[in-house]
Amino acid sequence: MxxxxxxxxxxxxxxxxxxxxxxxxxxxxxxxxxxxxxxxxxxxxxxxxxxxxxxxxxxxxxxxxxxxxxxxxxxxxxxxxxxxxxxxxxPAVSYTDEERQLSQRVQEAVAAQDTREYHVFLSYARIDGSNLASDLRDNLEERGVSVWFDEVAIRPGKSLALQMDQGLRRANAGVAVLTAAYLTGRFWTERELGALLHKSTLIPVLHNVTFEDVAQYSGILPDLAGFSTEHDSVRDIAGKIAAAVLVTESP
CATH class of the missing domain: 1.20.5 (Single alpha-helices involved in coiled-coils or other helix-helix interfaces)
Structure with a gap:
């Protein structure tokens, strides 16, 4: 190969x-x-x-x-x-003659005012009125009523007196929850009530006190009508207040 x-x-x-x-x-x-x-x-x-x-x-x-x-x-x-x-x-909420007169007076006064930031300023003594005031506020707000309420509106670090005075000026009406502690003349409630008394729209709410008790605290309040938890539930009282301060409604 x-x-x-x-x-x-x-x-x-x-x-x-x-x-x-x-x-x-x-x-x-x-x-x-x-x-x-x-x-x-x-x-x-x-x-x-x-x-x-x-x-x-x-x-x-x-x-x-x-x-x-x-x-x-x-x-x-x-x-x-x-x-x-x-x-x-x-049964429908009923009014006494005095309550109806109070509601009409408040309605007329609110209707004549300029629009305010709050419908009501809520004044109470914390010792024995806090729970009722909180319940009343909730029921009012459910009905569309704006409430100046110190537990919500008060801001720490600023003058308490100034904030309360501002709250009073920014509300159309004042609701005073009158209790035994309130009537002792505690400083803040006394200050608030003094300012509220100048309003034609003061709405007293009596709780565990009578107008006879209130007469010993102030010579002015007994001449005013008011709502009492002795006769009405908080829900019904809120309804009456709402009907008074929301001027589109009537009692």
């Missing part, structure tokens, strides 16, 4: 080996790609299954929430209907 024949044989063998290597590489690549595709398919199937399960769990929770909300709404509707039936059967 000639040298050229040997060279050609070697070249052929090299090409054959190269083709074999390429074919082997292609087979291995195909196996790797197939394996990766199988793994991707398996992963996607797992994710899809998890998603279906998550959606099913979420839908069950939503259904449970909706059922609970429906029950709650039904209970609330039933409660409101019961309250409406109670309100319909409850």
């Amino acid at each position: 000639t040298p050229s024949s040997n060279i050609n044989k070697i070249i052929r063998e090299m090409k054959a080996a190269q083709r074999k290597a390429e074919q082997q590489a292609q087979r291995e690549l195909k196996r790797a790609v197939d394996k990766e595709n199988r793994e991707i398919d398996q992963h996607n199937r797992r994710v899809e299954q998890q998603n279906r399960q998550a959606v099913a769990n979420y839908n069950r929770k939503v259904d449970a929430h909706n059922r609970a909300a429906d029950r709650h709404n039904k209970q609330e509707i039933d409660r409101v209907n019961r309250e409406l039936r109670k309100a319909a059967s409850r």
Whole structure:
């Protein structure tokens, strides 16, 4: 065999080996790609299954929430209907002649005033009037009456006297919750009442005291009508005050 024949044989063998290597590489690549595709398919199937399960769990929770909300709404509707039936059967708020005169006087005075920031300034003694005053404020605000109330309006670090004087000037009317502690002449209540007495819109609310008790505190107040928790609930008193200070309403 000639040298050229040997060279050609070697070249052929090299090409054959190269083709074999390429074919082997292609087979291995195909196996790797197939394996990766199988793994991707398996992963996607797992994710899809998890998603279906998550959606099913979420839908069950939503259904449970909706059922609970429906029950709650039904209970609330039933409660409101019961309250409406109670309100319909409850006797209308009644006025004494003195209370009606007070309401009319306050209405006329408020109607003649310029618009103020608050409808009423609420004056009370904290020792025995705080709870009633807070309850009265809540009931007034439910009826759209804006209330200057020291627990909310007073700002620490500023003159208490100045803030109270400003509150009195910014209100159309004054509501004085007269209690035993109020009538002892405590400094702040005495100061507030002194300013309120100059208003034709002073509305006394008596709590656990009578006008006879008040007569010993002031010679002016007994000549005024007022509302008393002895005869009316706080809710009804708030309604009477609202009807007096919201001049679009009438008692």
